[in-house]
Amino acid sequence: MVEILECRTLVKLLVLCHLIFSVAVSKVEGRIRHYRWEVKYEYKSPDCFKKLVITINGGTPGPKILAQQGDTVVVELKNSLLTENVAIHWHGIRQIGTPWSDGTEGVTQCPILPGDIFIYKFVVDRAGSYLYHAHYGIQREAGLYGSIIVSVPNGVSEPFVYDYDRSIILNDWYHKSTFEQATGLSSIPFVWVGEPQSLLINGRGRFNCSLLATPSLEAGVCNATNPDCSSYILTVISGKTYRLRISSLTSLSALNFQIEGHNMTVVEADGHYVEPFEIQNLYIYSGETYSILVKANQNPSRNYWMTTNVVSRKPATLTGLAILNYYPNYPKKSPPTLPTAGPLWNETAQRLAQSLSLKAHKNFTHTPPLTSDKVIVLLNTQNKIDGVHRWSVNNVSFSLPHTPYLVALKENVNLNRVFDQNPPPENYDFENYDIYNVDAQNQRRLWYNRKCQVL
Numbered sequence: 001m002v003e004i005l006e007c008r009t010l011v012k013l014l015v016l017c018h019l020i021f022s023v024a025v026s027k028v029e030g031r032i033r034h035y036r037w038e039v040k041y042e043y044k045s046p047d048c049f050k051k052l053v054i055t056i057n058g059g060t061p062g063p064k065i066l067a068q069q070g071d072t073v074v075v076e077l078k079n080s081l082l083t084e085n086v087a088i089h090w091h092g093i094r095q096i097g098t099p100w101s102d103g104t105e106g107v108t109q110c111p112i113l114p115g116d117i118f119i120y121k122f123v124v125d126r127a128g129s130y131l132y133h134a135h136y137g138i139q140r141e142a143g144l145y146g147s148i149i150v151s152v153p154n155g156v157s158e159p160f161v162y163d164y165d166r167s168i169i170l171n172d173w174y175h176k177s178t179f180e181q182a183t184g185l186s187s188i189p190f191v192w193v194g195e196p197q198s199l200l201i202n203g204r205g206r207f208n209c210s211l212l213a214t215p216s217l218e219a220g221v222c223n224a225t226n227p228d229c230s231s232y233i234l235t236v237i238s239g240k241t242y243r244l245r246i247s248s249l250t251s252l253s254a255l256n257f258q259i260e261g262h263n264m265t266v267v268e269a270d271g272h273y274v275e276p277f278e279i280q281n282l283y284i285y286s287g288e289t290y291s292i293l294v295k296a297n298q299n300p301s302r303n304y305w306m307t308t309n310v311v312s313r314k315p316a317t318l319t320g321l322a323i324l325n326y327y328p329n330y331p332k333k334s335p336p337t338l339p340t341a342g343p344l345w346n347e348t349a350q351r352l353a354q355s356l357s358l359k360a361h362k363n364f365t366h367t368p369p370l371t372s373d374k375v376i377v378l379l380n381t382q383n384k385i386d387g388v389h390r391w392s393v394n395n396v397s398f399s400l401p402h403t404p405y406l407v408a409l410k411e412n413v414n415l416n417r418v419f420d421q422n423p424p425p426e427n428y429d430f431e432n433y434d435i436y437n438v439d440a441q442n443q444r445r446l447w448y449n450r451k452c453q454v455l
């Protein structure tokens with residue numbers, strides 16, 4: 001009797017809990033953001049030079065994904081590349097509970113075959129600025145990339161204020177096809193791709209057509225007045241504050257970004273709020289995203305240059321240009337000044353200072369575990385394996401498995417054939433490491449839920 005009563009009470013409680021839970025959930029339950037994309041090759045002239053690029057729904061960069069924290073993003077992707085597979089990775093999205101949507105071909109999925117449709121479905125669980133890019137071959141360098149903006153839930157405020165939100169993706173651009181580049185890089189002897197022909201700001205750059213060694217046989221291959229390569233223009237209203245989400249997806253270049261006459265306050269880095277700090281130059285490496293606040297507080301009767309320059313390597317690429325246009329000036333009117341020269345390419349003090357200034361915002365810190373079960377030291381090197389240059393981590397270079405790892409786990413195929421069962425190399429010999437004497441090896445596994453400290 002007592003048991004039955006308790007049981008009934010429990011049932012009532014459960015029903016009550018369920019009701020409360022449903023109400024709570026229905027309030028925060030995210031929306032579905034549905035995107036239908038077609039990926040194909042098209043001729044475009046992002047820097048005035050015509051070549052085949054990969055577009056999504058006709059554009060490169062692809063469409064911006066806009067969602068709110070907690071929403072489910074559904075991307076129905078049709079591969080119309082005719083002769084090439086495709087896969088898209090959602091850079092910075094954690095894919096909790098949806099590892100098969102991570103888009104890393106050979107790791108979490110088989111590539112999407114020509115003519116096929118694959119549906120990516122995942123929850124964006126953290127507000128912030130992220131990216132997406134191709135993860136098959138080097139299709140990213142052919143223009144297959146874009147940005148993901150996740151806003152905070154209703155009623156939640158961010159630790160800074162602004163009037164308008166805009167995003168800018170930086171990239172470096174080559175005229176040779178990705179096939180030619182990849183073939184050269186994996187040839188013996190090695191054929192270096194060289195420095196990029198131009199720097200793109202939101203998919204637009206300017207290549208000086210008169211620099212072409214031999215005039216092209218086909219008229220209009222390089223056309224300085226092609227609308228594809230007209231500069232990106234950011235129109236601002238005097239007195240307003242702009243949040244610019246700046247990201248980079250270069251294949252080679254480390255970049256610097258400046259807005260003539262305007263300071264920038266860094267407030268977010270890779271999806272995390274940071275203690276604000278002011279800079280004149282933003283240094284940005286491939287795969288990074290920052291949010292900066294810019295106040296339109298300069299003489300509003302003219303326009304200003306936004307510039308990007310190569311740093312770290314001796315530049316052989318023209319400055320990438322865009323225009324900061326003060327409304328109501330004519331948007332395309334060139335600023336009366338010469339584009340700001342970037343900092344010295346080999347200047348390191350400012351770069352170090354930026355890295356040292358990046359600190360988690362004090363209201364958004366996550367305390368790391370005090371102890372770890374393992375300490376792993378990772379050393380990233382460029383090795384020569386069977387005569388070919390390959391990147392390696394602790395003497396192991398990635399090679400695509402025959403069956404994608406996640407598929408192998410699901411199908412329970414003999415994992416010995418997929419993973420090397422030996423523990424991964426967790427250290428390296430600092431003194432005697434020979435970065436050139438390395439072979440390709442299989443991937444290794446770590447145990448789930450172990451706490452690791454990675455150095």
Ligand SMILES: *[C@@H]1O[C@H](CO)[C@@H](O)[C@H](O)[C@H]1NC(C)=O
Nearest residue numbers: 157158159160361362363364
């Ligand atoms: C940080 O948190 C404190 C205490 O909750 C609050 O008073 C302050 O406004 C917050 N700062 C920002 C920038 O959100």
Ligand SMILES: *[C@@H]1O[C@H](CO)[C@@H](O)[C@H](O)[C@H]1NC(C)=O
Nearest residue numbers: 206207208209210211212318
């Ligand atoms: C383009 O290159 C030519 C030849 O080197 C040079 O004379 C010209 O000034 C350049 N134009 C621009 C806009 O840089």
Ligand SMILES: *[C@@H]1O[C@H](CO)[C@@H](O)[C@H](O)[C@H]1NC(C)=O
Nearest residue numbers: 219220221223224225226227
């Ligand atoms: C260059 O582009 C402009 C604008 O699209 C076009 O009018 C012109 O015919 C093009 N020139 C050549 C040689 O194709």
Ligand SMILES: *[C@@H]1O[C@H](CO)[C@@H](O)[C@H](O)[C@H]1NC(C)=O
Nearest residue numbers: 261262263278279280297298
């Ligand atoms: C930008 O910052 C520098 C150094 O802090 C300062 O001297 C300068 O006045 C600032 N410029 C603007 C436009 O705020």
Ligand SMILES: *[C@@H]1O[C@H](CO)[C@@H](O)[C@H](O)[C@H]1NC(C)=O
Nearest residue numbers: 313314315344345346347348
């Ligand atoms: C930086 O590079 C320039 C040439 O681009 C050179 O003159 C200068 O000495 C270099 N500075 C340092 C510190 O290496």
Ligand SMILES: *[C@@H]1O[C@H](CO)[C@@H](O)[C@H](O)[C@H]1NC(C)=O
Nearest residue numbers: 395432433434437438439441
């Ligand atoms: C890297 O691996 C190869 C073979 O797999 C081995 O011969 C070489 O000694 C290793 N190098 C280092 C520095 O451990």
